[in-house]
Amino acid sequence: MTTPIGIGIVGYGNLGRGVEKAIALSPDLQLVGVFSRRDPLAVKTAGAPAYALADLDAHADEIDVLILCGGSRSDLPVQSPELAARFTIVDSFDTHPKVPEHFAAVDAAATAAGTVAIISTGWDPGLFSINRLYGEAILPQGSTYTFWGRGLSQGHSDALRRIEGVVGAVQYTLPAESAIERVRSGEQPELTTREQHTRECFVVLAEGADAEAVRNEIVTMPDYFEPYDTTVNFISAEELARDHQGMPHGGFVIRSGESSPGVNHTIEYKLALDSNPEFTSSVLVAYARAAARLAAQGDTGAKTPFDIAPGLLSPKSAEQLRAEIL
């Protein structure tokens, strides 16, 4: 066994906690500590030492890769370039339209510093993106479909909670079964995101609230619910607490195409995740291993999952992989 790869976690929300768990399952990785903007004494980890983010440089010798666990809206656009100027990093930046801008900022920092930065790991962007790519490269004549769900939607849950008479709520996005079946059949239908998904709401009413009025306000809410087939279920506060605390997610990428007239093929990639953040963390950790290896080879600059050979993600050697799972 070679020296373990030293990992620092930046940010300790759901993702950071997931990364701590995932590192515990990887004997070739060693967790140096959690680095937080909060007072380290207030950060309750599952065992990792907690440090102030400002003390990062004091641990530079132990850290091979920083895993950035902040949000894509305000944390990563600042932290990824800033930290890539001092460390090899991975992030799960997931604001699709801003990827080119984020890549450019991180690439400039990493190239100047001679570090490696793998951005937008996770599952979408990430594993789903890779499957979209393989699908269209192998079957250039065809259509790609991405379905999300069954998964908790934070934004839509918030919209429900703002309705008068609602004291608690969650919203799940579901892939529409009828749309999936049409895609699987090889028909290559034209579908909008709206036609591909349905919405399921679980709502706790305030004492005395009018259920039908609330239901009507939900299903007619423009953009959020009106365009979708939306189901509203009223439940008790106890049921909400008992059955809806998880953060499940998942979905499908389906490529349907033909290699010659009338000869159809379907490639389907499906994730069913008990915990969106824990799975995303597991992906981040595998890409941290790849980042450490690229940095050790002298590679530099920003990368995405498209640039990372699959073998770099595995703790096994190339020989072992060829013999065991090729």
Add this chain to the structure above:
Amino acid sequence: MTTPIGIGIVGYGNLGRGVEKAIALSPDLQLVGVFSRRDPLAVKTAGAPAYALADLDAHADEIDVLILCGGSRSDLPVQSPELAARFTIVDSFDTHPKVPEHFAAVDAAATAAGTVAIISTGWDPGLFSINRLYGEAILPQGSTYTFWGRGLSQGHSDALRRIEGVVGAVQYTLPAESAIERVRSGEQPELTTREQHTRECFVVLAEGADAEAVRNEIVTMPDYFEPYDTTVNFISAEELARDHQGMPHGGFVIRSGESSPGVNHTIEYKLALDSNPEFTSSVLVAYARAAARLAAQGDTGAKTPFDIAPGLLSPKSAEQLRAEIL
């Protein structure tokens, strides 16, 4: 548009014909010709010029990559090292236990010659292998399952045809639905290949043959059928010719694992292919593009799909991929 990548096809059976079709769907690739051990005048292509294999060197200037379309049993073990000593190549070598040996022979030739050789592309080995790798790298605590089918099995079809009283037959291997459901549930059952698959036979009887005797001989045939749940259907010669001339195949790779106690995730990759050889050809062609790029970058030696970054398979630039499908 840059200069197209020049491709030579070596061998013109089902795979070679599929490669010719796949290249026609890729404007960045240009087919130089089909190179065959047969008399070129006897090789009826869909339009590509046919040449004698012995004349390969006369076309060396036009050829960036050779796609080897021979069989894994006797063609590729000889041709891949021999041709890698003169050209950048891709093959679909699929004898799993002999991969290390094949890799070593091809690597020695390619490294000495300064060429690139990507071996064992296709779907298993190939895309299925990549999914086994991603699955275990991301969810190190879990189990991986590979199911094949519904697909035509050549060896089992041949075994049926050797039975007295049988004048024609095909055999399809099917994944056992009950086993798939257990795996999808996250139960992580221990399953043998036999428990994972069932067998379906379509048999044309000779005039006067005893159907029950034939059925009994099939379902009790050791190794081939006895250990499996086997269904035998008797059909007419017309039905065999009409309904069973295709070479469908496919299957699943499922990784089921947990990121922390009780938090389960399932990753499922599924192929449903109208034509096994045409799809394999489509994969070979995408890897030929990657091989040409690696060779242009000065890379050398043998590679497998584990060593190839996904982005190298796509005709799109890295910028385009990040903006469009990440």
